[in-house]
Amino acid sequence: MTAFALAAQEREWCARVRALAVERLVPLAERGAPGRVNRPLVAALGELGLLARVFPEGGPVRVLDLCLLRETLAQVSTDAETALALQGLGACPVFWSGSAAQRARWMPEVVAGRAVAAFALSEPDAGSDAAALSLAAEPDGRAPDGSPRWRLTGEKCWISNAPGADFATVFARTGGAPGSRGVTAFLVPADRPGLTGAPLEMIGPHPVGTLVFDGVPVTRDDVLGEVDRGFGLAMRTLNLFRPSVGAFAVGMAQAALDAALAHAASRTAFGGPLKDLQSVSHQLAEMATRTEAARLLVYAAATAYDTGAADAVRRAAMAKLFATEAAQYVVDAAVQIHGARALRRGHLLEHLYREVRAPxxxxxxxxxxxxxxAKELYREA
Structure with a gap:
């Protein structure tokens, strides 16, 4: 296949996932408490084998599969889509760089949906500038075998699945070097002494919170990968998921477009259906064009990543940029076509309007x- 066409089996798989989501995941999502981890939903993602697609045996996930999965789920249930994505984000560093003991302890539980993962990178003063993180891993002597020990002190903020996750991939500063150097990734179980947190009330319904570290003990056995090399692991994780954030946005845009098309065909105004008004039909055409352009950028970026293309980083950034901006436009336009009814609490578009902003x-x-x-363009030039 090319970057711009799906094979028949891929389309059939997406249709099966969509049907499963409608039957099994939507009811569980609707029963979840806003802003809290929905464990029955996560468990169902495991039971249906969808988390196993994110962490396949014998090799890394195919990014195109991840994108198709996130796009398909987003069209039906953004709650189910996000629950799956957060499991992937929090556990991928363990899947890639965890020790044999770490992987044996946590990955079967994650894939089964029995353990919930968090990705703890952002801080109150280190969001987009992730390299500015200040959570300190302070030396705490040596273990009996001579390996180093640390205590984590500081705060993480805007952490998905916090504080309800069973463990977190935590990025802390073990070295004195500024910026991205001297950062280490730790796997920190939720029951470690000194670790607390609180949920944050956000515009969307997903679990997001803070994690506070008050001398939380960690050892060499908790390190993911190499000491002082954790920032690269964080960036590798984000690079993997960046095209699929675009896929999430495409799924929301498609759901909004479908709703707008159905409403324009059935709603009568000024003596005829809305779809016969040129202003509305042109708006729908623009919405469809932007959605399809975003979809193609996402598929191209995923294929570039899967084939190891030299321009994969640039394509991933383009896909994430364009798709999230396009989804914002499409959802907003769909609200406009629907009018006041779309602003009512519980309407699909009211839900999407709140969801689409965060990506x-x-x-x-x-x-x-x-x-x-821009940096990649200069590098390529």
């Missing part, structure tokens, strides 16, 4: 993506 910020804001694209 333009998290995992690299729009402005950060433009910076990445």
């Amino acid at each position: 333009r910020i998290y995992e690299g804001a729009t402005e950060v993506q433009r910076t990445i694209i």
Whole structure:
């Protein structure tokens, strides 16, 4: 296949996922408490084998599969989509760089949906500038075998699945070097002494909170990968998920477009259906064009990543940038076509309107993506 066409089996798989989501995941999502981890939903993602697609046996996930999964789920249930994505984000560093003991302890539980993961990178003063993180891993002597020990002190903020996760991938400063050097990734179980947190009330319904570290003990056995090399692991994780954030946005845009098309065909105004008004039909055409352009950028970026293309980073940034901005436009336009009914609490578009804003910020804001694209253009030149 090319970057711009899906094979028949891929389309059939997406249709099966969509049907499963409608039957099994939507009811569980609707019963969840806003802003809290929905464990029955996460468990269902495991039971249906969808988390196993994110962490396949024998090799890394195919990014195109991840994008198709996130796009398909987003069209039906953004709660289910986000629950799956957060598991992937929090556990990928363990899947890639965890020790045999760490992987044996946590990955089967994550894949089964029995353990919930968090990715703890952002801080109150280190969001888009992730390299400015200040959570300190202070030396705390040596273990009996001579390996180092630390205590984590500081705060993480805007952490998905916090504080309800069973463990977090935590990035802390072990070295004195500024910027990205001297950062180490730790796997920190939720029951460690000194670790607390609180939920944050956000515009969207997903679990987001703070994590506070008051001398939390960690040892060499908790390190993911190499000491002082954790920032690269964080960036590798974000680079993997960046195209699929675009896929999430495409799924929301498609849901909004479908709703707008159905409403324009059935709603009568000024003596005929809305779809016969040129202003509305042209708006729908623009919405469809932007959605399809975003989809193609996402598929191209995913294929570039999967094939190891030299321009994969640039394509991923382009896909994330364009798709999230396009989804914002499409959802807003769909609200306009629906009018006041779309602003009522519980309407699909009211839900999407709140959902669509955050992806333009998290995992690299729009402005950060433009910076990445420019840097990659200069590098390629």
